[in-house]
Amino acid sequence: MASLLKKSLKLALVQLASGSSKTHNLANARTKVLEAARAGANLVVLPECFNSPYGTKYFDSYAETLLPSPPSEAQSPTFHTLSQLAKEAGVYLVGGSIPERDASDAKTLFNTSLTFAPSGALLATHRKVHLFDIDIPGKIKFKESEVLSPGNKITLVDLPEYGTIAIAICYDIRFPELATIAARKGAFLLVYPGAFNLTTGALHWELLARARATDNQVYVGLCSPARDMKADYNAWGHSMVVDPNAEVLQQLGEDEGVVVQELKAGRIEEVRKGIPLYTQRRFDVYPDVSEGGRFKE
Numbered sequence: 001m002a003s004l005l006k007k008s009l010k011l012a013l014v015q016l017a018s019g020s021s022k023t024h025n026l027a028n029a030r031t032k033v034l035e036a037a038r039a040g041a042n043l044v045v046l047p048e049c050f051n052s053p054y055g056t057k058y059f060d061s062y063a064e065t066l067l068p069s070p071p072s073e074a075q076s077p078t079f080h081t082l083s084q085l086a087k088e089a090g091v092y093l094v095g096g097s098i099p100e101r102d103a104s105d106a107k108t109l110f111n112t113s114l115t116f117a118p119s120g121a122l123l124a125t126h127r128k129v130h131l132f133d134i135d136i137p138g139k140i141k142f143k144e145s146e147v148l149s150p151g152n153k154i155t156l157v158d159l160p161e162y163g164t165i166a167i168a169i170c171y172d173i174r175f176p177e178l179a180t181i182a183a184r185k186g187a188f189l190l191v192y193p194g195a196f197n198l199t200t201g202a203l204h205w206e207l208l209a210r211a212r213a214t215d216n217q218v219y220v221g222l223c224s225p226a227r228d229m230k231a232d233y234n235a236w237g238h239s240m241v242v243d244p245n246a247e248v249l250q251q252l253g254e255d256e257g258v259v260v261q262e263l264k265a266g267r268i269e270e271v272r273k274g275i276p277l278y279t280q281r282r283f284d285v286y287p288d289v290s291e292g293g294r295f296k297e
């Protein structure tokens, strides 16, 4: 059986400490991505909302317009920084996410991830599909939908030398259908830039990463901002890489840092041979969600 991951790849997760200065956040991202590239990374991931503080009151003032593509420098300094950086570092770069302003309706905002090739070309755009609306009394209330609109597609990205990865953002990880469709379409890695918090991070961050790996027998990478107890929103941190057998290969703590992990060609097939879910599914009993006809690439 051909390996989904065609050749071994070094994945880097950059757990960035972002603050209120977009200029500083972009410069810091550049320093850390170049550091990851020097450590041998082929694919580098930044956190959710890496160029701004995370919070509904910030999205409008930090938002950038991404269309027409490529946007001008004035429309999206972040697009240009990431594109140049991918090229300078010679890596595939999943640019975490940024607040995006719809080009045709200035009031409409999205939480959007941009992925660039080592040539600097934009490969994919993912708008967060499931907005983070929760209310746990006495703990945390957050309502992204007050200011953001949801995306409406699953995002698969072909990295020609390596294979296909799937990009989704944070709360998207709670919806197993999205991950399963991506895996059944051939993704070897599910990447989630994400900013969990001290309540749900402690409960579910690792659990969800390992669950999505277990369900789908693929690699999973979660990339968080560093924790800042002076910020309005305290990110959980703990960026982690999980293998197709749900083992946590590496995990950061709360502080800024970079983790570089080799993903091995053949490992997915080894795990699937041992526990052959892929040949045991009962689509005569329940539908194959990846063949539902509503899948949009």
Ligand SMILES: NC(=O)CCC(=O)C(=O)O
Binding pocket: 048, 131, 132, 169, 170, 171, 172, 174, 194, 195, 196, 197, 200, 201, 204
């Ligand atoms: N930024 C987010 O989507 C946070 C998601 C989260 O914390 C969760 O528990 O889910």
